[in-house]
Amino acid sequence: MNLVKADTNKIFKAGYVALIGRPNVGKSSIINSMLKEKVVAVSSKPQTTRNAIRCIYTSENEQIIFVDTPGIHQPQHVLGEFMIQEVKDALSQVDLICFVVEAGDQSIGTKEEIILNTLSSVNIPVLLVVNKVDKLSNTEFYKKTSELYSDRLTLLEAVPVSATKGFNIDVLAKKIGKYLPEQPCIYPEDMLMDATERFLAAEIIREKILEFTEEEVPHGVAVIVEEFKNPEEYPELKVAEIRATIIVDRAGQKGIIIGKNGSKLKEIGTAARKDLVEKFGYPIFLQLWVKVKPGWRKSTVELRKLGYSF
Ligand SMILES: Nc1nc2c(ncn2[C@@H]2O[C@H](COP(=O)(O)OP(=O)(O)OP(=O)(O)O)[C@@H](O)[C@H]2O)c(=O)[nH]1
Ligand SMILES: [Mg+2]
Known part of the structure; x- marks a missing residue:
């Protein structure tokens, strides 16, 4: 009896989250790390991801539907324009944006300027994800990177992670969950990806x-x-x-x-x-x-x- 009551009262969060960032910062790697399975393509070459791909993380408390997106860049051809359109379309569908940057970023480059402009023009909360902290001599140095961006954009908070080392990925899942709407699962619990x-x-x-x-x-x-x-x-x-x-x-x-x-x-x-x-x-x-x-x-x-x- 108690168990049933506890389940009924349990708060479950679910929603859509876009991973946005310049090429090669590790957006797809973060998804693979959180899902503990290689679901999306990753490579050392920029512009690996071309389509907005939905990947689903389900835990006891939340279901996060990640929309992996192509890295934002200046398009050189119609394929590039398609990739940027995929990012824009993704932004119109999500509850939260994870703006992924690289630990150690010293200044805001032209690609980040485009992203900052895009993010400030949409009315969606932004969580800063500082990836590749394994490259820092001290993890706390991620704060310098987060200050760089928080000076320019209103952020919910900044989370340091390392996708390849799995560092803080569980914390990231919980933080994302906190900002999602209260609702039941959108996708079946065992589904990892919405793709053929x-x-x-x-x-x-x-x-x-x-x-x-x-x-x-x-x-x-x-x-x-x-x-x-x-x-x-x-x-x-x-x-x-x-x-x-x-x-x-x-x-x-x-x-x-x-x-x-x-x-x-x-x-x-x-x-x-x-x-x-x-x-x-x-x-x-x-x-x-x-x-x-x-x-x-x-x-x-x-x-x-x-x-x-x-
Ligand atoms: N050292 C380190 N390398 C990482 C980390 N996360 C990703 N990488 C590497 O960064 C490179 C790019 O990773 P991706 O996940 O493909 O990056 P992406 O942001 O999805 O790139 P695009 O799809 O091209 O926009 C790969 O060589 C990864 O192995 C990390 O936490 N630490
Ligand atoms: Mg990618």
């Missing part, structure tokens, strides 16, 4: 291309999963069959991705298959093709075909 299997597979493959290639190649690449047949839907199959096409901007990039005697593509395929098996839980037959589509990032039609639809 095809999208997840394409992102895993793209992440490996980011990892194994340099300079302009990562930015010139898109991945489209043409076919995804899994043994649950096709019981006659013993393994899942995934056929994906890697789209590149120029013929030279095709050569780099394929590598000498196909060695680079093999490396990308092997690493991607390992993660795909882990993610989907069944053996996988992965077939990768590389196709050149000059200027695809500048073509609204091509972008739409690749799922970057305005």
